[in-house]
Amino acid sequence: GQSLEQPSEVTAVEGAIVQINCTYQTSGFYGLSWYQQHDGGAPTFLSYNALDGLEETGRFSSFLSRSDSYGYLLLQELQMKDSASYFCAVRAPISSGSARQLTFGSGTQLTVLP
Amino acid sequence: ETGVTQTPRHLVMGMTNKKSLKCEQHLGHNAMYWYKQSAKKPLELMFVYNFKEQTENNSVPSRFSPECPNSSHLFLHLHTLQPEDSALYLCASSRGGVGADYNEQFFGPGTRLTVL
Numbered sequence: 629g630q631s632l633e634q635p636s637e638v639t640a641v642e643g644a645i646v647q648i649n650c651t652y653q654t655s656g657f658y659g660l661s662w663y664q665q666h667d668g669g670a671p672t673f674l675s676y677n678a679l680d681g682l683e684e685t686g687r688f689s690s691f692l693s694r695s696d697s698y699g700y701l702l703l704q705e706l707q708m709k710d711s712a713s714y715f716c717a718v719r720a721p722i723s724s725g726s727a728r729q730l731t732f733g734s735g736t737q738l739t740v741l742p
Numbered sequence: 743e744t745g746v747t748q749t750p751r752h753l754v755m756g757m758t759n760k761k762s763l764k765c766e767q768h769l770g771h772n773a774m775y776w777y778k779q780s781a782k783k784p785l786e787l788m789f790v791y792n793f794k795e796q797t798e799n800n801s802v803p804s805r806f807s808p809e810c811p812n813s814s815h816l817f818l819h820l821h822t823l824q825p826e827d828s829a830l831y832l833c834a835s836s837r838g839g840v841g842a843d844y845n846e847q848f849f850g851p852g853t854r855l856t857v858l
Contacts, residue, residue: 632784661845670744670832670849671785715785719845729798730847732785 630654630720632733639739640706648701648736650716658719660692660699661730666712674701674714703738711740745769746850748833754856755823763818763853765833772837774816775847776808779830791816823857830854 632652640646650660659678663671677683677692677699689702703710717730746767755761767774776788790798791810805827807819816833834847 659845670746670851671834671847672744672849673846676845729787729790730845731787734782734784 630718630731632716632718632731634714634716634733634736636734637737637739639741641741642706642708644706645702645704646706646738648703648714648716648738650699650701650733652697652699652716652718652733654697654718654720654731656720657694657697660690661717661719662688662690662701663715663717663732664712665715665735669712671715706740708740708742711738713737744848744850746833746835746848748831748850748853750853751851752854752856754858755820756858757823757825759823760819760821762820763831763833763855765816765818765850767814767816767833767835767848767850769835769848771835771848772813773835774810774813775834775836776816776818777832777834777849779832779852785832789818820855823855825857828855828857 634650659676661676662674664674665671675683675690677690680692680694682689682691687704692699713735715732715735717732719730749764773792775790778786787800788802789808794810805822809817830852832852833850836847
């Protein structure tokens with residue numbers, strides 16, 4: 629089966645940098661994704677890593693190390709609007725050899741303070 | 743707006759009621775998903791449809807019955823639910839087919855379901 633671990637809460641101040649870690653255990657692996665969800669809102673896609681290394685998209689970057697089964701989401705120049713839950717998700721076979729599913733972590737609640 | 747709509751946004755039902763949740767996507771995607779999100783728990787994948795064909799059913803109780811009449815619409819029929827089924831039910835879509843990227847899923851706003 630699949631399991632993912634990420635911290636439940638992180639707090640930082642405006643303008644700071646914060647890193648949200650995610651470790652995973654899967655039987656098979658096709659990529660690690662990150663989603664953001666504001667209170668009362670729908671999850672929205674942020675980034676995806678299939679290969680080792682850093683992917684940068686504006687203030688957000690995501691890193692993957694497949695040998696360590698580890699990734700992180702890096703948020704720079706934090707803004708109040710970044711307060712949300714952040715989920716890591718792995719794409720891996722769940723059953724019948726299908727690779728069409730994402731398994732999500734429990735989410736990290738990020739609070740940005742003024 | 744993500745291009746995925748869900749109705750109703752809120753639903754309160756008794757344990758003996760029958761109701762349906764509706765999802766519609768305007769993105770031209772071919773894969774659609776139902777997820778359950780309970781407080782303090784990960785999103786739980788319930789069903790997957792790819793080109794209108796159900797490809798996954800993650801051991802969901804039979805009181806939840808999905809229907810996918812075409813690639814743009816997805817329903818979740820509910821009957822004789824239990825209070826522990828109260829949760830946010832999210833619909834999502836993504837590109838489907840051989841070689842497509844399933845990682846970027848587009849979510850609807852969800853239906854907040856309360857079972858009394």
